[in-house]
Amino acid sequence: xxxxVLLIVCAGAIYLSCEWxxxxxxxxxxxxxxxxxxxxxxxxxxxxxxxxxxxTLVAVTTGATDEAKQIGVGAAMGGPLALATVAYGVxxxxxxxxxxxxxxxxxxxxxxxxxxxxxxxxxGPGDETVGNAKDMERLAKDQKWFLPIFFLKVAxxxxxxxxxxxxxxxxxxxxxxxxxxxxxxxxxxEDTDDEEEELEPLKLQPKAASPATWAxxxxxxxxxxxxxxxxxxxxxxxxxxxxxxxxxxTVTALLLSPIATELPEIMNAVIWVRQGKTRLALANISGSxxxxxxxxxxxxxxxTNWQFDGPLLWSGIVTMAAITYLLLTMRAHRLTPARLxxxxxxxxxxxxxxxxxxx
Numbered sequence: 001x002x003x004x005v006l007l008i009v010c011a012g013a014i015y016l017s018c019e020w021x022x023x024x025x026x027x028x029x030x031x032x033x034x035x036x037x038x039x040x041x042x043x044x045x046x047x048x049x050x051x052x053x054x055x056t057l058v059a060v061t062t063g064a065t066d067e068a069k070q071i072g073v074g075a076a077m078g079g080p081l082a083l084a085t086v087a088y089g090v091x092x093x094x095x096x097x098x099x100x101x102x103x104x105x106x107x108x109x110x111x112x113x114x115x116x117x118x119x120x121x122x123x124g125p126g127d128e129t130v131g132n133a134k135d136m137e138r139l140a141k142d143q144k145w146f147l148p149i150f151f152l153k154v155a156x157x158x159x160x161x162x163x164x165x166x167x168x169x170x171x172x173x174x175x176x177x178x179x180x181x182x183x184x185x186x187x188x189x190e191d192t193d194d195e196e197e198e199l200e201p202l203k204l205q206p207k208a209a210s211p212a213t214w215a216x217x218x219x220x221x222x223x224x225x226x227x228x229x230x231x232x233x234x235x236x237x238x239x240x241x242x243x244x245x246x247x248x249x250t251v252t253a254l255l256l257s258p259i260a261t262e263l264p265e266i267m268n269a270v271i272w273v274r275q276g277k278t279r280l281a282l283a284n285i286s287g288s289x290x291x292x293x294x295x296x297x298x299x300x301x302x303x304t305n306w307q308f309d310g311p312l313l314w315s316g317i318v319t320m321a322a323i324t325y326l327l328l329t330m331r332a333h334r335l336t337p338a339r340l341x342x343x344x345x346x347x348x349x350x351x352x353x354x355x356x357x358x359x
Contacts, residue, residue: 003240010234011263017226018267021047022280023203024219030199031213035186037138040272040283041290042182047224048264048284049079049291056296060303069304074312076296078258080150080289081315081350084322086259087266087285089344094273095130095337130335135279140330142286146293147323149174153297154316157308168301175294182287200275227264235260254311255351262288310357315350322346 025047029039059072131139149171156164202211204219238260242252259266265288272281300306308316322343329335 003237003244007234007237007241010230010237013230014227014234014263015267015270017223017230018264019271020203020219021223021227021264022268022271023200024216024223026199026280027202027211027216028220031216034183037279037283038183038186040280041142041186041287042179044268044280044284045265045287045291047220048227048268049288049295050224050228053291053295053299057299060300072296073300073304073306073308074254075258075261076292076300077308077312077315077319078254079262079292079296080146081319081347082258082262083265083285083289083292084319084326085343085345085347085350087262087269087288088282088322088326089341089347090266091269091273091278091281091285092337092340092343094270095278096341098273099128099337128336129333130278130282130337130340133333136330136333136335138279139282139286139335140327142283142290143323143327143330145178146286146289147320147327149290150293150316150320150323153293154308154313154320156301157306157312157316160305160307164306165302168298171294171298171301175290178290178294231261231263234263254315254354311354314353314357318346318350318353321349 022044025044026039029036029043032043034042056072056075059075060069129136153171156167202208202215202219204215205211208215235257238252238256242256265285268284269281272278272284325346326335326340326343329339
């Protein structure tokens with residue numbers, strides 16, 4: 001029972017810390033004069049994805065056996081899978097709930113059931129697209145960067161050659177290019193974006209109209225430390241609870257641990273959707289996916305043989321299928337909350353397909 005209690009406590013700590021983190025990182029973006037999209041794709045993503053990269057680095061550099069090092073490879077593959085499926089799916093579900101609540105509130109003053117916005121076919125809360133054409137282009141752009149990099153990452157896991165470790169540097173270079181391009185394009189978009197979003201007061205200085213830079217930095221770093229520690233203990237509790245529920249260590253590592261390690265990104269998305277900042281929520285997920293596709297992969301290539309077994313290959317296939325689905329929907333400008341929520345079903349497909357591979 002104590003492990004279940006600790007699991008809930010850790011989840012609560014992560015959520016509250018993320019509340020403070022997203023509040024601080026928006027002010028950090030304002031201080032660094034980066035565009036709003038870069039706040040999600042670069043600043044928030046780097047902060048929340050850093051712990052997973054550290055896990056991979058520690059596993060592959062200190063693992064005494066190939067099996068121990070393989071944990072790092074699994075983390076490098078599990079992160080993008082959880083983000084591409086569960087994180088996007090949860091965001092879609094939150095948007096559905098938010099829009100349904102807004103429709104009910106809009107209809108409430110009339111006192112007549114069904115009054116207010118049209119409730120016929122095609123007008124439900126899940127049928128309105130997520131953002132405009134420009135937003136779709138921004139979202140599709142990250143997916144188009146992610147897909148070929150991730151495909152190369154999977155392909156390298158199927159072959160063996162002498163200089164494969166040297167290719168790890170290419171993944172670091174790919175993220176450097178993405179980072180530079182994202183900062184530049186985000187600032188350009190900021191100059192032409194008419195949508196102004198007022199920042200909420202910094203929680204550390206709630207009465208200050210413009211908080212001190214030191215307060216922004218302290219709140220950002222402190223919340224990251226709490227998120228890292230809470231996420232670490234969350235994963236530890238899952239490692240104990242999994243066998244208690246009859247799940248093998250392998251199933252726990254492949255199914256539950258990736259969701260646990262990506263919980264900060266999921267919590268950030270939930271908070272930003274609740275605040276009406278959907279663009280930041282989606283940008284945080286796509287930016288985290290770019291980090292997960294490059295930095296842990298580069299580390300894994302350098303320090304391991306980077307060979308995939310059946311479950312790892314299956315996770316790569318499902319991840320690419322989910323991103324292809326989202327990319328096609330975005331390019332057609334038909335991404336709705338309902339279609340975004342469907343991404344979560346790909347994780348169910350992964351779980352079902354995992355059964356014969358592990359039996």
